[in-house]
Amino acid sequence: MKYLRLSKEQLEELHVEFINFLATQSITADEWSDIKANKPHVAEEEIDIFSDLVWEKVLTNAQYLEHFSKNQIHLFELKEDEMHLIAIKINDTTIDLTTKDGYSWLKENLLNDEVVFYNASKVYGEDKNLDKFKIIQQGANITKGELYHFFDKLIKNKG
Numbered sequence: 331m332k333y334l335r336l337s338k339e340q341l342e343e344l345h346v347e348f349i350n351f352l353a354t355q356s357i358t359a360d361e362w363s364d365i366k367a368n369k370p371h372v373a374e375e376e377i378d379i380f381s382d383l384v385w386e387k388v389l390t391n392a393q394y395l396e397h398f399s400k401n402q403i404h405l406f407e408l409k410e411d412e413m414h415l416i417a418i419k420i421n422d423t424t425i426d427l428t429t430k431d432g433y434s435w436l437k438e439n440l441l442n443d444e445v446v447f448y449n450a451s452k453v454y455g456e457d458k459n460l461d462k463f464k465i466i467q468q469g470a471n472i473t474k475g476e477l478y479h480f481f482d483k484l485i486k487n488k489g
């Protein structure tokens with residue numbers, strides 16, 4: 331398995347897609363019931379293959395990632411050949427960006443000396459989607475990029 335098996339809840343949400351996936355492999359509903367009952371390892375393999383296909387599509391379509399920690403925000407724009415990073419670091423250790431108060435403090439103090447911005451770009455490794463997946467595994471979420479664009483404009487206007 332290349333990525334991560336979908337949870338039971340995720341599989342339930344993708345029930346129709348999973349049925350279509352089984353159909354592409356000429357597995358009927360009755361055959362699937364038989365496989366689950368008598369060959370659970372085969373059922374697990376099918377779920378793993380389906381999970382990888384879903385992840386592959388999601389990762390291919392992802393354009394932005396966000397990761398918040400106590401004193402940093404990492405915003406990624408996922409381009410075709412590389413990813414761009416905008417990192418915001420708060421040097422004041424009493425501020426926690428994962429809280430409403432901490433995030434409000436940041437919004438009100440963007441030009442404060444305690445707020446440091448970083449920019450970077452990185453070319454993908456051999457497997458672009460695996461690079462994206464690793465960031466998600468570290469706690470990032472796929473987004474529409476509003477925050478990335480906000481800070482991108484702010485940095486360009488500041489510089």
